[in-house]
Amino acid sequence: DAHDAAHPAQTIANFAASDAWSCQFVGQWPAAKKEAIADLLFSQQAGPGGQPLGIGLSMWRFNVGAGSAEQGAGSDIQDEWRRAESFLQPDGSYDFTRQAGQRWFLAAARRRGVRQFLAFLNSPPVGLTVNGKAHADHDQTNIAPARYAALGTYCATVLAGLHQAAGISFDYLSPFNEPQWDWSGGQEGTPIRNAELAEAVRATSAALAAKKLATKILVGEAGKLTYLLEPADKPDRGNQVAAFFGDKSAATYLGATPLVAPIMAGHSYFTTSPAPAAVAVRRQLAARVAAVPGLTYWQSEYCILGGNEGEINGGPRDLGMAPALYLARAIHADLAVGQATAWQWWLAISPYDYKDGLVYVDQNKTDGRYYPSKMLWALGNYSRFVRPGAVRLPVALADSARAGQPLVSAYRSPDGRQLLTVVVNDADAPATVQLAVVGSKRRLGAGRPYVTSATADLTPGPALAAGQPLVVGPRSVTTLVSELR
DSSP states (O other), rough: OOOTTSSOOOOOOEEEEEEEETTTHHTTSHHHHHHHHHHHHOOBBBBBGOOOOSSSEEEEEEEEOOOOHGGGGGSSSSGGGGOOOBBBBBTOOOOOOSHHHHHHHHHHHHHHHHHEEEESSSOOOOSSSSSSSOOSSSOOOOSSHHHHHHHHHHHHHHHHHHHHHHHOOEEEEOOOOOSOOOSSSSSSSOOOOHHHHHHHHHHHHHHHHHHHHOOOEEEESSSSTTTHHTTTOOOOOOHHIIIIIIISSSSEEEESSSEEEEEEEEEOOOOSSOOOOOOOHHHHHHHHTTTTTTTTEOOOOOOOSSSSGGGGOOOOOOOOOHHHHHHHHHHHHHIIOOSEEEEEEEEEESSSSSOOEEEOSSSSOOOEEEEEEEHHHHHHHHHHSSSOOOOOOOOEOHHHHHOOOOOOEEOOOOTSSEEEEEEEOOEEEEEEEEEEEEEEOOOOOEEEEEEEETTEEEEOOOBBBBBBOOOSSSSSSEEEEEEEE
């Protein structure tokens, strides 16, 4: 496989996961356990023999709760693990001792070298919503236009307060999540139309600027990639690339609004199967984003959800390789076809019988066991080695390439000294990959593979001499770290 150094593709910003919703409890667990879980998620260190201690996530998504936890059963959210506390108190004051478990993970991430942080709202705080709840009625936007300025002030106050209380500056604020869905209970959320979202974002931009915050606003977080590209079945909540960035004459245009990040964020749910359809929508998305100067695309939330055309189901929990291989293929499609500059997972820690976690835990608020999954390590094949500032290099498969062949993507390290090649082999037979660099005077030196398989968790393998082919095992994800010289 030839890596094309002459035509670099996108620069990688980060790999991330979110603290929703388990960190509020797991962050209160005994120190040894929560420290071990934080190592799995954030550590860039290695143990004996070079074994990575964790997957080295480079960004952490912090959920700014709306106050359903304080409402208890009155929140209408039956599952306590899906409620969230709020810093904003009923009397209008702020209490930054709230969300203590989540704040523990925020600090734990920073101690382990995480340098990018994003704060996201699923719902405005209950004190600002139309119905006084953290979820909407039917498909009604749960914040009135008269409250947009107050929402902006709230966001700015929370960001400034967390900076003061926790010493963490948030690089990004995401004020709305999956606005296409109706969010009528079950978890915090609100629908919002594009026109409303644009007004609320402008108000939030002004509030951040007034507090002299440098935090950038992330727009979109579309519930499905098709809503970025077309009106689909939600015309006033779809076609979001055009609405917010592509059409300068649109009333919803945000491309010139201060502090709005030039990033279109969407979620890969419901579009990962079958493979030809997954490729088609991502090609279309990459082309649409590329047509807007300066715009990039983030895949900002994913887990294995729904039926996926019969290929894999969201339930039940499976700590093994089947979902890990499916996940690795999805990440490959988002990076290599969709040109995503960031790739972000949903629940870092899950108590559920579902394919929605990286680390799983007993559903116990004070203590319990934890279970790393192969999905954790497969994400690590990308996140641990492809660091912020790495550049993806297109890969041309050799003529011998055939259907069912491994998926290969490659990245030049930020310092230009290494080539990182990720090979996903979901076949039941091993495969051989011969690597070369074209379009550059530089050559590949020696390399070291890191393998995730039924028997390995990002485990280092024997060194590979320059020019030696890489043999990848069946049903495995392998990252080869090679010298570029």
